[in-house]
Amino acid sequence: DIVVTQSPDSLAVSLGERATINCKSSQSVFSSSNNKNYLAWYQQKPGQPPKGLIYWASTRESGVPDRFSGSGSGTDFTLTISSLQAEDVAVYYCHQYYGSPYTFGQGTRLEIK
Amino acid sequence: QITLKESGPTLVKPTQTLMLTCTFSGFSLTSSGVGVGWIRQPPGKALEWLALIYWNGEKRYSPSLENRHTITKDTSKNQVVLTMTNLDPVDTATYYCAHTEEHWRVYFDYWGQGTLVTVSS
Numbered sequence: 001d002i003v004v005t006q007s008p009d010s011l012a013v014s015l016g017e018r019a020t021i022n023c024k025s026s027q028s029v030f031s032s033s034n035n036k037n038y039l040a041w042y043q044q045k046p047g048q049p050p051k052g053l054i055y056w057a058s059t060r061e062s063g064v065p066d067r068f069s070g071s072g073s074g075t076d077f078t079l080t081i082s083s084l085q086a087e088d089v090a091v092y093y094c095h096q097y098y099g100s101p102y103t104f105g106q107g108t109r110l111e112i113k
Numbered sequence: 114q115i116t117l118k119e120s121g122p123t124l125v126k127p128t129q130t131l132m133l134t135c136t137f138s139g140f141s142l143t144s145s146g147v148g149v150g151w152i153r154q155p156p157g158k159a160l161e162w163l164a165l166i167y168w169n170g171e172k173r174y175s176p177s178l179e180n181r182h183t184i185t186k187d188t189s190k191n192q193v194v195l196t197m198t199n200l201d202p203v204d205t206a207t208y209y210c211a212h213t214e215e216h217w218r219v220y221f222d223y224w225g226q227g228t229l230v231t232v233s234s
Contacts, residue, residue, distance in 0.1 A: 001176075034217075038218075038219075040220045040221075042160075042221075048226075049209055049211075049224035049225065049226055049227050050152075050160065050209075050221070050224055051224070052220060052221060052222045055218060055220040056218070061222065093159065093160055095160075095220075097218065097219035097220060100165075100173045100175075101162060101174075101175040101176060101177065102162040102165075102175075102219050103162065104159055104160040104161065104162065105159070106159045107159050107160075
C-alpha cells in the first residue's frame, strides 16, 4: 500500500498570511505514461463531508478560489493557501489515487492564529 | 446537479451485517468512466477508502476490511449498495459515498452528507 503522510498535523496561521501543508507518499505517484501525478487535496469543515479542491496535484476544482494551489511531483507535494481567510478553517487531506488501495493522509487541522 | 445520499441503520450490533445504500441523481452509472466509491471516517479520525464500483461493473476493494465487504450497483434505481459483514465496534464511523468521473482519475468530486453508523451491543 502507498502510505501518505502529511505535515504538520496542525497549523495556526494569521488571517491574510500564507498557509502551507505538506504531503509525502511512500512511493512515487507520478505516471510517465500521461505525465501526471495521481494526487488530490480535499477540505473538510466541521460537520460536513470532504470537498474536493485539487486533483492531478495542481489542477484546481471548478469554483475553488485561486488562493488555493497545489504543487509537487513524485513523492512530495504541497497545498498552499496564499492568503488565509476565516472560511478556510478546516481539516485538509491529501489523497493518492495512483494505486489501489487508494489512501488518504492523516489530515492537517488549519486554524486561525 | 449531482447529489448523493447515504441511508441505512444508525445502530448495529457486533457480528451483524450492515447494508448501506447510496442513492444518487444527476449522473448515470452507465456512463463510461463513472464510478461510485465508499469512504468512511471514524469519529475524530481520518478518511479511509473502502470500495469502488465502475460503470462497467469493475469493482475495487480495500484489503483492510479483509473481504468483509461487497459493493454492488442497481443502475435502474440509481443506487450503489455496500454490504459489510461481521461488524465490530472499530467499524463505528461516518460512511460516505462519493462520485468519480474518470476511470483513471479516482478523484471524488461529489460526496454525500454521510451517515453515522455505531456498532455497539
